[in-house]
Amino acid sequence: ETGVTQTPRHLVMGMTNKKSLKCEQHLGHNAMYWYKQSAKKPLELMFVYNFKEQTENNSVPSRFSPECPNSSHLFLHLHTLQPEDSALYLCASSQVSGVNYEQYFGPGTRLTVT
Amino acid sequence: ELKVEQNPLFLSMQEGKNYTIYCNYSTTSDRLYWYRQDPGKSLESLFVLLSNGAVKQEGRLMASLDTKARLSTLHITAAVHDLSATYFCAVDSGAQKLVFGQGTRLTINP
Numbered sequence: 032e033t034g035v036t037q038t039p040r041h042l043v044m045g046m047t048n049k050k051s052l053k054c055e056q057h058l059g060h061n062a063m064y065w066y067k068q069s070a071k072k073p074l075e076l077m078f079v080y081n082f083k084e085q086t087e088n089n090s091v092p093s094r095f096s097p098e099c100p101n102s103s104h105l106f107l108h109l110h111t112l113q114p115e116d117s118a119l120y121l122c123a124s125s126q127v128s129g130v131n132y133e134q135y136f137g138p139g140t141r142l143t144v145t
Numbered sequence: 146e147l148k149v150e151q152n153p154l155f156l157s158m159q160e161g162k163n164y165t166i167y168c169n170y171s172t173t174s175d176r177l178y179w180y181r182q183d184p185g186k187s188l189e190s191l192f193v194l195l196s197n198g199a200v201k202q203e204g205r206l207m208a209s210l211d212t213k214a215r216l217s218t219l220h221i222t223a224a225v226h227d228l229s230a231t232y233f234c235a236v237d238s239g240a241q242k243l244v245f246g247q248g249t250r251l252t253i254n255p
Contacts (some may be wrong), residue, residue, distance in 0.1 A: 073244075073245045074245040076242055079240075123188075127241065131193055132176070
């Protein structure tokens, strides 16, 4: 595997379900990110992790719960979601050093909440 | 709060023509990124612009950054169909937080 991978690629869940999204980066980076991409809104940053520590929570509802067990893996735990949470969820990673924080994105998980 | 605006949001052009996408942002930053997204796919990094006056070129695409004007441009030369995609600029607002523009959906017709 190379780059940033995400599983599953597609997920349909009911509002009472609990599911998790997984992200893995194979780039040796030390920062990981979750973004939400909705149909008619710009890409929104949700969470930032540096060296496994959460450094940013962009006012995300508590029904989204991130977990970063190590610098290579990032999870997004989902529970009691709403239909408006249907979106493409993108994971990204970057190196935190120097001046270039270029982020590399995974393929995304297309989430549909019914 | 940093705001990033792209224009146009939709652009339909003919092959062989030249055009420019503009990215304006509201507060000081000297790091700006351009990404490409194909339908149903993820974001692919195109350019990293790290200083005032930076210019980068790759094939038919050229990006520039004017930090004083808070403006970046993505210029397309002699467009070809393969360049059809949505293009995003993203500005670093500090602490690794990227703020994205709305995206420009580019369609290139034969």
